[in-house]
Amino acid sequence: MMEENDNIGTPQEPPKKHNKFVQYFINLGARIKGWFVDKYTAVKDFFCGLFHKKTEEEKALEYSGPQLSRGEKFRRGLKSQSGWLFVAPALVLMAVFTFYPIIAAFVNSFKQSYSGMTGKFNGWGIDNFVRVLKGDTGTGGADFVQCLVNTLILTFISVPLSTLLALLISVALNSIKRVQKAYQTILFLPYLTNALAMGAVFATFFKIIGTQNNTETVGLVNIVLGWFGVDPIDWVGLRSPHWQIGSLSIPWAKYVVTIIYEVWSGLPFKILILFSAMQSINKQYYDAAKVDGASRWTVLWHITAPMIMPQISYLLVTGIMGGMKQYSAIVGLFGVTMGQDYDMGTMVGYLYNYIELGQTGYAFAGSLILFVIIMIITYFNNKITKKRTTYR
Amino acid sequence: MRISIQHLTKVFPSRTKGGKAVHAVEDMNIEIPSGQLVGLLGPSGCGKSTTLFMLSGLETATSGKILFDDQDVTTLAAEKRGVGLVFQNYALYPHMTVQQNIRFPLDNMRINREEGNARALDAARLVQIEDLMARKPHELSGGQQQRVAIARALVKMPNVLLLDEPLSNLDARLRLQTREEIKRIQRTTGITTVFVTHDQEEAMSICDIMVVMKLGVVQQIGAPQHIYDDPNNLFVANFLGTPPINIFKGKIQGGKAYIGEEAVGDAPYGDREVYVGIRPEGFIYNPQGALTLNVDHIEVMGRDKSVVSTHESSTKPTVRSIIDSDVALPEGAEQLKFDIKPYKLFLFDAETEERLR
Ligand SMILES: Nc1ncnc2c1ncn2[C@@H]1O[C@H](COP(=O)(O)OP(=O)(O)O)[C@@H](O)[C@H]1O
Ligand SMILES: [Mg+2]
Numbered sequence: 001m002m003e004e005n006d007n008i009g010t011p012q013e014p015p016k017k018h019n020k021f022v023q024y025f026i027n028l029g030a031r032i033k034g035w036f037v038d039k040y041t042a043v044k045d046f047f048c049g050l051f052h053k054k055t056e057e058e059k060a061l062e063y064s065g066p067q068l069s070r071g072e073k074f075r076r077g078l079k080s081q082s083g084w085l086f087v088a089p090a091l092v093l094m095a096v097f098t099f100y101p102i103i104a105a106f107v108n109s110f111k112q113s114y115s116g117m118t119g120k121f122n123g124w125g126i127d128n129f130v131r132v133l134k135g136d137t138g139t140g141g142a143d144f145v146q147c148l149v150n151t152l153i154l155t156f157i158s159v160p161l162s163t164l165l166a167l168l169i170s171v172a173l174n175s176i177k178r179v180q181k182a183y184q185t186i187l188f189l190p191y192l193t194n195a196l197a198m199g200a201v202f203a204t205f206f207k208i209i210g211t212q213n214n215t216e217t218v219g220l221v222n223i224v225l226g227w228f229g230v231d232p233i234d235w236v237g238l239r240s241p242h243w244q245i246g247s248l249s250i251p252w253a254k255y256v257v258t259i260i261y262e263v264w265s266g267l268p269f270k271i272l273i274l275f276s277a278m279q280s281i282n283k284q285y286y287d288a289a290k291v292d293g294a295s296r297w298t299v300l301w302h303i304t305a306p307m308i309m310p311q312i313s314y315l316l317v318t319g320i321m322g323g324m325k326q327y328s329a330i331v332g333l334f335g336v337t338m339g340q341d342y343d344m345g346t347m348v349g350y351l352y353n354y355i356e357l358g359q360t361g362y363a364f365a366g367s368l369i370l371f372v373i374i375m376i377i378t379y380f381n382n383k384i385t386k387k388r389t390t391y392r
Numbered sequence: 393m394r395i396s397i398q399h400l401t402k403v404f405p406s407r408t409k410g411g412k413a414v415h416a417v418e419d420m421n422i423e424i425p426s427g428q429l430v431g432l433l434g435p436s437g438c439g440k441s442t443t444l445f446m447l448s449g450l451e452t453a454t455s456g457k458i459l460f461d462d463q464d465v466t467t468l469a470a471e472k473r474g475v476g477l478v479f480q481n482y483a484l485y486p487h488m489t490v491q492q493n494i495r496f497p498l499d500n501m502r503i504n505r506e507e508g509n510a511r512a513l514d515a516a517r518l519v520q521i522e523d524l525m526a527r528k529p530h531e532l533s534g535g536q537q538q539r540v541a542i543a544r545a546l547v548k549m550p551n552v553l554l555l556d557e558p559l560s561n562l563d564a565r566l567r568l569q570t571r572e573e574i575k576r577i578q579r580t581t582g583i584t585t586v587f588v589t590h591d592q593e594e595a596m597s598i599c600d601i602m603v604v605m606k607l608g609v610v611q612q613i614g615a616p617q618h619i620y621d622d623p624n625n626l627f628v629a630n631f632l633g634t635p636p637i638n639i640f641k642g643k644i645q646g647g648k649a650y651i652g653e654e655a656v657g658d659a660p661y662g663d664r665e666v667y668v669g670i671r672p673e674g675f676i677y678n679p680q681g682a683l684t685l686n687v688d689h690i691e692v693m694g695r696d697k698s699v700v701s702t703h704e705s706s707t708k709p710t711v712r713s714i715i716d717s718d719v720a721l722p723e724g725a726e727q728l729k730f731d732i733k734p735y736k737l738f739l740f741d742a743e744t745e746e747r748l749r
Contacts, residue, residue: 284483287450292497292548293471302496306487 155323199332476545674736
């Protein structure tokens with residue numbers, strides 16, 4: 001639509017056809033630009049209007065009431081633009097803590113051998129990106145591809161899983177009549193607990209703690225597994241089982257622990273959202289379904305789930321966003337080394353790791369790549385949820 | 393399917409501690425012959441929907457019985473009763489197309505897709521929405537949504553069709569049209585139908601049998617015209633008819649019914665205080681008539697004119713009498729006298745409000 005408008009009055013150039021993906025970012029850019037232009041014009045108008053000496057004609061045109069004093073004019077001007085006063089503090093804070101760092105990260109990621117201490121660097125280039133992607137940082141730090149794979153696998157298993165579980169639990173909760181409130185409270189408790197503390201407790205559940213009288217003392221999980229004749233598995237420790245694909249390690253046992261943890265800690269919020277969404281569904285839909293002989297299963301998948309699809313996709317989107325940024329749970333479970341040789345590293349963990357190592361250039365480059373990946377995921381998120389969220 | 397309702401009662405326990413339980417339906421007895429269109433009529437909150445939901449199986453009866461033909465269905469689950477139910481606000485699934493909505497009951501019966509689609513189309517044809525099958529409910533007008541809801545209820549060929557205030561969400565014109573439609577559909581399918589409404593005109597115009605309810609208690613059952621002409625009590629007389637019946641405070645003395653000092657008709661009952669009900673069409677203009685009314689104004693509407701007047705014994709602010717428009721009335725008269733048609737005059741005991749007859 002914008003293109004059509006732009007073409008009016010100018011020599012007709014065939015509008016460029018971009019593929020949808022590119023077009024999405026072009027539109028996004030146009031929207032962002034439009035936003036700034038809008039604000040700029042508004043600010044300009046406000047200040048120009050304040051100091052501009054109007055001609056008699058303009059005055060007559062504009063305001064036919066009694067003459068206004070300069071103070072009154074200022075007050076009116078402020079009033080008409082008072083929205084700005086309210087957002088100003090937030091804008092300032094965002095400029096300092098959001099916009100500036102984004103731009104700085106962008107710029108700095110192209111400085112080669114950048115030193116965060118001295119600010120010195122060795123020319124511009126994409127050296128940081130190449131080294132990050134190749135895993136050739138020469139510092140013994142985390143490996144980017146490993147961190148990326150970990151993050152993606154953990155996110156795309158645990159988020160759908162916990163959303164599905166939350167859905168089922170909410171349905172169950174919704175059909176309970178009596179102690180609903182009590183269950184609700186219990187289910188919500190993990191939400192109020194600190195991730196590091198929970199991670200540490202989880203790790204203890206899964207740990208092999210040590211050897212005593214030639215038998216291993218093991219955590220709760222291994223004790224339970226032992227009842228079924230399963231030998232203790234070192235879920236979180238040094239001997240944790242893993243698969244190796246080239247230089248990539250798939251520490252599946254640690255994945256299991258992390259996913260269980262993520263699912264469990266993600267449940268309360270999701271249940272809260274889905275449960276309250278369910279409560280607002282008109283009871284008549286269920287009555288109608290009952291008369292029409294729908295089974296519980298049909299009711300769940302053909303009525304309840306579609307009706308709360310906006311909430312479900314909200315949870316998936318925010319869950320995936322959160323998953324891409326997971327870090328503290330990993331530290332809680334596996335310590336600051338994020339497993340053995342960073343084999344449980346995540347993307348954010350990668351950034352911290354290189355900041356800590358003083359290699360800020362890699363951290364900047366990594367963060368930029370993370371940014372792009374999140375953009376891509378957001379794009380598909382938007383695509384999919386737009387289709388699914390509204391039943392209209 | 394014949395429906396027999398026997399001593400049906402529904403008591404809702406009070407919502408607050410120590411509050412009073414709600415007797416939504418009290419000792420209801422109705423026999424509905426097969427293939428009839430029955431209207432449950434009563435003011436809001438009188439237990440019509442509750443009755444309907446007990447018939448459908450969505451509410452359980454506190455006591456009493458419901459028989460479909462000779463089968464006792466009182467405790468039978470809703471999905472096993474074979475009823476089609478149309479909700480007051482239709483309850484169409486917003487995320488499904490019209491076709492999916494209509495087919496939903498069939499899908500639950502595991503009827504294959506082809507037959508399901510064919511039957512859905514048949515049902516859609518019956519209510520004339522076959523062109524809208526691909527739309528979603530929000531893309532339909534109120535009347536169309538209503539038809540989809542009816543089609544969904546009909547598609548499984550129910551034994552009994554239940555409609556809860558099916559017309560109350562439609563505008564006046566559509567309501568008129570749709571009620572004819574419902575009548576037509578009911579005639580075509582021959583399904584025993586129970587229809588809830590608080591609109592007496594609606595009930596009067598399409599029902600075979602009308603059941604008038606008040607506060608959970610059935611007041612009168614019968615053909616609409618019969619109930620109109622022969623109401624059991626003041627409530628029924630008052631509830632039926634547009635414009636509504638005129639009610640006067642009066643008395644019976646020596647076999648005559650009096651309004652004020654004027655005798656308006658014979659009353660072979662003992663002396664007592666009464667309410668005198670006179671249908672608007674029950675007045676005959678006569679300069680020597682029995683009842684004197686103070687004329688407020690006269691409305692002429694085509695075939696007839698409406699004399700709007702006041703009377704000190706009237707329980708309503710105005711008295712409305714409808715007479716033929718050819719009847720010449722004296723210009724600008726402040727008072728007019730009328731005779732009363734005896735069969736349009738009803739007497740109700742002032743205390744019990746029961747009809748004297
Ligand atoms: N689930 C319920 N719990 C308690 N009271 C109810 C319930 N449903 C209906 N009632 C009460 O029963 C009475 C009859 O309700 P209803 O059948 O819906 O009336 P109608 O359909 O005639 O307007 C009302 O007083 C209403 O408040
Ligand atoms: Mg109702």
